[in-house]
Amino acid sequence: MADVTLRGVARRFGGRTALDGVDLDISDGEFFCVLGPPSSGKSTLLRTIVGLEPPDEGTVSIGGRDVTDLAPAARDIAIVFQNLALYPDKTVYDNLAFPLRQRKDRPGRDEERRRVEQAARTLGIEKLLSRRPAQLSGGERQRVAIGRALVRTPRVFLFDEPLSALDALLRIRMRAELKHLQRELGRTLVYVTNDQVEAMSMADRVCVLESGRVLQVAPPRVVYDRPASTYVSRIVGTPPMNLLPIEIRVVDGELRLQAPGFSLAGPPGPALEGVVNAQGQRLVLGARPEDISIVPPARSLPTARVVAVEPLGGEVVVDVEFDGRIVKAIEPPGTAVAPDDLVGLQIDLSRVHVFVEDGEALYHAAGRSDLTLVEDVGVGSPR
C-alpha cells in the first residue's frame, strides 16, 4: 500500500507562508493532481512529500508509516523535477542506472542492465541509451527523466510540472502517454501543475491549492461542475467562468436573484436554501462561457454589445459587454457576429452557480432547473 497522507503540514520561508496546514489523503494507485498558480505552494508540497523540505509542522505518512523524519532515499519515492535535472555528464544508460547503483541492495550488472532496458523499452528510448542528454530532443529528455524515476519501481511517483517546457503538440502527446503509463504501473502518482488542462485531463482527483491552502479536492468533473469557490471556478476552464453581481430578496415567498439586466426566480426550497440564508451578503452568479449562447436580441433576454470575436477553429469565443463588464461566450464555429452588434444572451439556467463574492459556493444548478428567467421586472432594464 502506498497511500500518502498529510496532516496539518505547514511550511514557512521567513515571513512567507508556503503551506498553511495542509491535510491530504492520496489513495494508493491514484493519479493525483495538485493544481495552483505560481507560488501557491505546490512545489513545496511535493518537496515535503519527497523529503527535500522538512515541514515546520505536521506529518507525512506513506503506506501508513510516518516518514516525516525519514531521509528522501529511505522513503522509496521518485521525483521528476520541473527542469528534469538529468546528469548531463552521464549517458542515458548511466542516468537510468544511477539510482540503482546508489542502493544498498545494489543489483548486479546483468540485473541492472535488464532493469534499465526494461524501463527504456517502456518509454521507447531503448535506442538512445548511449547518448548524452545534450544530444536529445526535449521530448526524449523528458522520457529519460521519467525513466530514471521508473527504474527503481518506487511506491510513489512525484512530478513537478514536467511538461511545462515542451511545445504544445508534444505536451498533448505526453499527457496521454503519462496517463497510460500510470495506469499500467498502477502506482500512486502526484502531479503538480499550473495548467488546468493537464490537471483536468489526467487526474483521478484534483487538489486546488492557493496561497498554501487546499481549496477543493475532487475528481476533475466535480471541480469543474461544482467548484467550491469563485477562486476554483475561475482556475479551471478557459475562458474562465463569468461572474455577475446579483442581489437577492424573497418576494411573495419566491426567491428573486436580481442581476443588472435580468432577474431570476426560484422556489426557496432546500436546493436554494444556502442562497436564501446569504441574504445581505454580496453574491455573484456564475455561468461558464459554454453555457451562454449568443442569440438575436429579444425583449425577454438580457442584451449585450459584442466587443471581440475570437475564432479558435473548433469554436468561437465571443466577448460581449454587459453592464460594463466583459462576458465571454463559447459559440460554434461560423457564428456570424461582429464587434458592435447588439445580441441577446441566453444563459443555460440549469448550469449556473451562485457564490459569495470572492467566496464559497452556495448553489450549483448541476442540471436542475430550479431557477427561471423572470421577464420584465422593471428594475435595471436592458440597455
Next chain:
Amino acid sequence: MSALAKRRAGVILRLGAVAATLVVFLFPVYWLVTMAFKPQQEWAPTEGQIFWLPHDWTFGNFRRIFGGSATGDSGLSFLISTPIDALTPILNSLVASVGGTALALVIGTSTAYGISRFGAGGKVLPFQILQLRMFPPIAIIIPVLFLWTYLKLFDTLPGLVIIYAAITFPFVVWLMRSFFDEVPREIREAAIVDGCSELGAFRKAVLPLVRGGLATTALFVFILNWSDFLIALVLTSQRVHTAPVFLSQIQSAATGQEYGSQAALGLILIIPPVLLSILIQRHLVRGLTFGAVKR
C-alpha cells in the same frame, strides 16, 4: 569610395591593428627566447650594434644556471664568480605551487559549494572572503613573516604551501562559487532522492559538472603561485628559494646582471604553465552543464 573599396580599406585597417597588437605582446617573448641563446658579448648592444638574433648560438646560459660554465671548458671562466644551480629552486617552486594550489582547491571548493548550495555564512561571509583578497600582499607580508618565524614556518616548504593556499583561497571560492551556481539545485536533490548521501551527491552528481571550472581555476591559481615573487622573497631564505627569487639573484661580480642566464631560466619557467594548460585543455570547455535541464 565604392562599397568594395570601403570594405577592403576596413579589412586592411583591422589587419593593421591586429599586427600592431601582436608586436607589442610578442616582442618580450621574442627578446627572451633570443637572449637565452646569446653569448655574453651579445647581451647588450656593442658599438651601437643591436643583436636582433644571436650571432653565435650557445647553450652556455643553460649550462651556467645548472651549475656548469657558460663558456664550456675553455677560457673566460674567470668572469663567472660562483657556480649556481637552479634545479633546487625550480623544484621548490614546483612543490610550493602545486601544493598551494591543491590545498586552496580542496578548501576553496568545499567552501564555495557550501556557500552556493546551502547559503553558508549568510550574506556576509562570501563578501568577507573576497575582502581578504583586497589586501595587497605587501601590506600583510611583514606580520606574516613574524608569525611564520614564530611558528617555525619561515623558509620551509610547508610555510610556502600554506601561505600560497591562503592567498589564493578567496579567488578559488569566488570562481568555484559561480560555477556551482550554474549547476541546477535539482541535480543535487535528484541524486539525494536517488539514494546518494550528501557527500555522494556532491562527488558523483555535482562535481563532474564543474570539472571544467575546476580545471580553469586550478590553472589560474597555479600560475599565480608559480609566478609569485614577493611572498617567496620575504618568507624564504637560501634554503627554499623559489625560482623567481633565484632568477632575480643571478648576478656576478664581473658582469652585474646576467641577462642571458636569467633569460634561460625564464624560458624554463614558462614550460610548466604551458604544459599544464595543454594537459587540461580539454577540460577547459564551458557549457558542460548543457542538457541537464530544459531551457
Next chain:
Amino acid sequence: MARIELNGLSKRFGDVTAVERLDLVIEDGTFTALLGPSGCGKTTTMNMIAGLETPSEGELRFDGSDVTRLPAGERNVGFVFQSYAIFTHLSAFENIAFGLRVRDVPSDEIVEEVHNVARLLQLGGVLERSVKELSVNDLQKVAIGRSMVVKPDIFLLDEPFSNLDAAFRTYMRAELKRLQRELGQTMVYVTHDQVEAMSMAERIAIMNNGELQQYGSPDEVYNAPVNRFVAEFVGSLTMNFLPARIGAVDGRPAVLLAGAPGAAIELPAVQMAGGPDGALTFGIRPEHVEVVDATTGRHDLRGEVRLIEPLGPRTVVHVGDGERELRVVVRPSDEPRIGDCVGVRFERSRIHLFDDATGRTLGGDHG
C-alpha cells in the same frame, strides 16, 4: 499606418538559413500573426521588419518605398519585446514618456500624450507608481504603452504574453485586439501559440524552417490547411492522422484506411493523387469525429476506449484499434467508459488528405 511588403526576403547566419525567400504582403491596418514553432524564422522576420537585422537578400517596402537598408530608428516602428524592457527605476508614467523625452517633446505635450495612452490601456490609476509596485499585467500594458506613445506606423510584438499566466493572457488577448481596432494600426504579432494567433489575428502567416507555409485568415488555416504541417500545428486538439490509400468500393473511388477491414470512405469525385499504390495520409480533427453505437453499422471504425481526458466543456476520448489511436471529442454528458467498445464516424466534409512525400493537401479543399 503602413502596408508592409516583403519581396523574396532571406536571412542567413553563416550556413544556417533562418528565413528563405519570404514573400508576404501585410495590408495597412491589419492585425497579422507570424505563427510557427521555435526556430521557424518568425522572430528573424520580425527583426528584419523592425530593422534589427539586415536581410541577406530581397527587399522590404513600407507603403511602397524601399526600407531594406533604412536604420531601425528611421522606420517609425514600435516594438514590444518578449521580456518587456522596462526601466525599473522609473515610474509607470516616466516609462511611457521615455520615447517622447528622448525626442525632446515639450513637457505639457508629453503629459497629454501619456494620459491618452494610459486611458486607452486603462492604466489611469497606476501612472505615478514605481513600476516595481505594478502587477504583471500592468507591467505588460506599460511596455505596450511605451511603444504606443510615439505613434509608430507599425506595431511589432514578439510573444509579449509568454510571461503572463493563463488568465491574464486571455484578458490581454482581448485587450490588445480592442486596442488595435481602436488605433487602426498595422500590427504584426509573433507567437508560437496557435490559440493567440487564431483568436487575435485577421491574417496568419504560418512559418516552418524559414519558409512560409500558409498565409490566410484563421478560418482558412483551420478549415483548409494547405499541408500536413499547418493541419497539425493549427487547432488546439491536434488533428488525427491515419495511413491510408486510394482504392475503390464498388467501382467508385474511395479512401481505404490501412489495416482496417471495412474502413473505406467514399469521397466525392475529387482529383486525388497519392504515392506508389495510392498511399496517402488521412487527417481529421477530433472535433469532426463522432462516437456512435458500434452495433448499428453507421461507424467507419471500431475500437476500444483507452483514455478519457475531460477538459471541462468537452471531453477527449482516445479510441484505440490495434496500433492506431484516434482522438474524438464528445460532450461531457456523452462520455463513454474506459474499455467500452465504440464506433466512430468521420464527418465527411471535414476529411483532409495529405500526400505522404510532400505533405501537401490533396484534392484541394474538401470543406
